[in-house]
Amino acid sequence: MKSMTCQQLGGPCNLSHHGSTADEVIKAQDKHLREAVSGGDQAHESALKEMKGRWKHPVAGMGWYRKAKRDFADLPEG
Numbered sequence: 001m002k003s004m005t006c007q008q009l010g011g012p013c014n015l016s017h018h019g020s021t022a023d024e025v026i027k028a029q030d031k032h033l034r035e036a037v038s039g040g041d042q043a044h045e046s047a048l049k050e051m052k053g054r055w056k057h058p059v060a061g062m063g064w065y066r067k068a069k070r071d072f073a074d075l076p077e078g
């Protein structure tokens with residue numbers, strides 16, 4: 001298991017997501033952003049907008065996705 005914070009994934013807070021693959025933490029971040037915003041947290045709105053934009057424009061979003069995967073791969077296990 002590795003962990004990445006909301007911040008490392010482009011968000012505003014230090015909540016960490018745990019997962020064994022980058023996809024897992026990216027999905028956890030997506031869920032976290034949605035929950036934060038639907039709970040009225042404005043700080044997460046721009047990050048959620050960016051995340052949604054990535055799903056809508058997969059080619060443009062691929063650079064971010066690759067970077068997140070690379071960052072995840074570089075993390076120490078723990």
Ligand SMILES: [Zn+2]
Pocket residue numbers: 006007011012013014015032036044
């Ligand atoms: Zn957050």
